[in-house]
Amino acid sequence: MSKKDENSMIGYDPLAWLHETEVEKQTFEQQVNTADAWVELDDEPDIETGENGWVETENSDSDGWVLNTEPSAEIGGENKPATAQTQSIVLNSVQNIQIVSQLHAQLLMALASGNKIDIDASAVTQIDTATLQLLVVLKQTAASQKIEVSIDFPSESFIKSAKLLGLSEVLNVEQHTCGLF
Amino acid sequence: MKARIIAVINQKGGVGKTTTSVNLTHALARMGNKITVIDFDPQSHLAVALGVVGKQQSGIDEVMLGQSLLQQQMLPVRDNLNLVVAGPRLQTLEQLNESGAHRGDLLQKALAQNLENQDFIFIDCPPSSGVLVANALFAADELLVPMTSDYLALQGLSHLMGTIKKYEMALNKKYRLRLVMSRYIPSRRISKQVLQTMNKYFPGQVLATPIRETAALAECPSFGKTIFEYRPGWRSAKDFELLAIDFLAGRVM
Ligand SMILES: Nc1ncnc2c1ncn2[C@@H]1O[C@H](COP(=O)(O)OP(=O)(O)OP(=O)(O)O)[C@@H](O)[C@H]1O
Ligand SMILES: [Mg+2]
Numbered sequence: 001m002s003k004k005d006e007n008s009m010i011g012y013d014p015l016a017w018l019h020e021t022e023v024e025k026q027t028f029e030q031q032v033n034t035a036d037a038w039v040e041l042d043d044e045p046d047i048e049t050g051e052n053g054w055v056e057t058e059n060s061d062s063d064g065w066v067l068n069t070e071p072s073a074e075i076g077g078e079n080k081p082a083t084a085q086t087q088s089i090v091l092n093s094v095q096n097i098q099i100v101s102q103l104h105a106q107l108l109m110a111l112a113s114g115n116k117i118d119i120d121a122s123a124v125t126q127i128d129t130a131t132l133q134l135l136v137v138l139k140q141t142a143a144s145q146k147i148e149v150s151i152d153f154p155s156e157s158f159i160k161s162a163k164l165l166g167l168s169e170v171l172n173v174e175q176h177t178c179g180l181f
Numbered sequence: 182m183k184a185r186i187i188a189v190i191n192q193k194g195g196v197g198k199t200t201t202s203v204n205l206t207h208a209l210a211r212m213g214n215k216i217t218v219i220d221f222d223p224q225s226h227l228a229v230a231l232g233v234v235g236k237q238q239s240g241i242d243e244v245m246l247g248q249s250l251l252q253q254q255m256l257p258v259r260d261n262l263n264l265v266v267a268g269p270r271l272q273t274l275e276q277l278n279e280s281g282a283h284r285g286d287l288l289q290k291a292l293a294q295n296l297e298n299q300d301f302i303f304i305d306c307p308p309s310s311g312v313l314v315a316n317a318l319f320a321a322d323e324l325l326v327p328m329t330s331d332y333l334a335l336q337g338l339s340h341l342m343g344t345i346k347k348y349e350m351a352l353n354k355k356y357r358l359r360l361v362m363s364r365y366i367p368s369r370r371i372s373k374q375v376l377q378t379m380n381k382y383f384p385g386q387v388l389a390t391p392i393r394e395t396a397a398l399a400e401c402p403s404f405g406k407t408i409f410e411y412r413p414g415w416r417s418a419k420d421f422e423l424l425a426i427d428f429l430a431g432r433v434m
Contacts (some may be wrong), residue, residue, distance in 0.1 A: 009334070009374050013339075015335060018342060019382070120347075153351050
């Protein structure tokens, strides 16, 4: 954090995050490990999870899926860093229902510990409906928690799939950076 | 030897990208380095500042569209200094189009040709973060970031660093980053504090000579002259001569 001295004409220091990123990487790795642990714990009966490890409810607006942050808050809570930070997640080339619970766990941890989530979608060659829906739910959940989510460098395939499902606008992947990679 | 490719970049407008591109490249050329400078801004200010005002002349636009080679578009504008103008179609390359023709690697491909005996290629970027800047970030190995000494410039720099880090991750490369203190007003207290802040976050990366704000530098573009032609020997000419040495020798604050 920036120390203020009396004579300083610079109040809020916009570059302070540059000095925080090193710490951030470490904590994020720890967080991801905790997330893996959570995936294994995931069939504990007291949480009402659907088959992909996420909670199913009747009246949710996205086909019954919600991104429930409760479990991560319980397990990851102690590790939650004091400072808010940017979490980065890189999507795999093939993102489908087989690995959606992995991604779900990652996103939960990111939600629990960051004030911004950057998702690198440049490598995506295949992405399925389940994953795109998860991302939509992430966007909505994050927005309600004032967390910014940006999907960076979306590949042509990512954009095509998102468009097909009419989700490109919600996911905000229509900017000029599309298809650059 | 491969030419070093340097993008002069800052998405904030009016910070001195073009002034730096014009006068630093001329200073380097006067020292005997072979330089090509690309006007990568559809506004064509760089060409104007170097005295080239042909309206419909093609340039880097045609090279990026694969319709000519970079060598064919190089205009010798001073000894050791070639200019590649923006060209009328650069603007359309900046705009998003549905066909997917907007690509990030067009400039990189264009510069991958064998550029015989060029030491440095400079790219004067536009004040945006669109497709053109993405192309510059793909193509460049080094970034030169002119910064003014006001508070909002720090804010802008924070944004720029975020962008640069994303590209470094996505392209899996690490830029050599240098900052230039531009339009510096030594008598202002905020100027010194912005400079201190820059040194705190970019130790060893701020070039040693600040370019001071002077009337002569503001005047010379309208005559199509560099500072070495417009006011040789004046203090702004000296600033840029020193900056050229900083750049070559890696002299930092
Ligand atoms: N050191 C200086 N002293 C005086 N005037 C300067 C100085 N540097 C730049 N200027 C003037 O400030 C204005 C903006 O500078 P310049 O065009 O170099 O910035 P830029 O970053 O290229 O702008 P843009 O973002 O529009 O491309 C110009 O009118 C230029 O002449
Ligand atoms: Mg300019």
